[in-house]
């Protein structure tokens with residue numbers, strides 16, 4: 681019904697899914713550049729492009745960030761009823777568990793707080809990066825649970841996050857492992873439509 685190019689774009693959008701199981705295969709520099717180059721094609725309020733990117737492939741650093749987030753998430757579980765908290769607590773206490781699912785690449789998309797709408801801009805940029813990764817044969821996932829890095833000034837300093845920037849999107853990327861769960865199905869959208 682549509683042209684091949686249009687169908688390919690729509691298929692890429694339909695097939696993108698969050699990947700949480702990664703193959704042990706490194707991601708080359710040029711692929712990371714392509715993902716970021718695609719991200720910055722997203723719309724941006726007033727054309728300000730108020731983003732920065734911190735790319736981390738250092739396994740030790742990714743583990744340290746994961747360990748900090750795990751500690752913080754464990755603390756926040758205190759407020760939940762024990763029966764809900766316990767299964768999560770068990771996972772988080774496992775020293776081998778990484779909140780980044782052992783992905784080889786972690787990218788923080790940072791937004792400039794001096795630009796009012798930078799959170800929208802960076803969110804669109806991050807969504808475009810996830811689509812681009814999928815088109816390139818990689819998988820990715822937005823890791824909201826890593827937002828708590830914002831509460832660790834020493835870590836922010838080490839990641840070279842300037843004071844007037846905030847972490848908007850922590851994203852992981854890598855080549856997907858062979859077996860993956862099915863993409864969660866979407867409900868039909870609720871529409872209000874005036875003709």
Ligand SMILES: Cc1cc2nc3c(=O)[nH]c(=O)nc-3n(C[C@H](O)[C@H](O)[C@H](O)COP(=O)(O)O)c2cc1C
Pocket residue numbers: 696697698699700821822823824825826863864
């Ligand atoms: C703002 C945001 C935060 C998210 N945080 C997490 C997270 O911390 N851990 C995780 O495994 N997935 C996270 N996800 C991924 C969602 O769980 C996923 O997009 C959703 O279940 C739909 O699945 P799909 O992306 O495969 O279509 C997040 C997604 C968004 C948009």
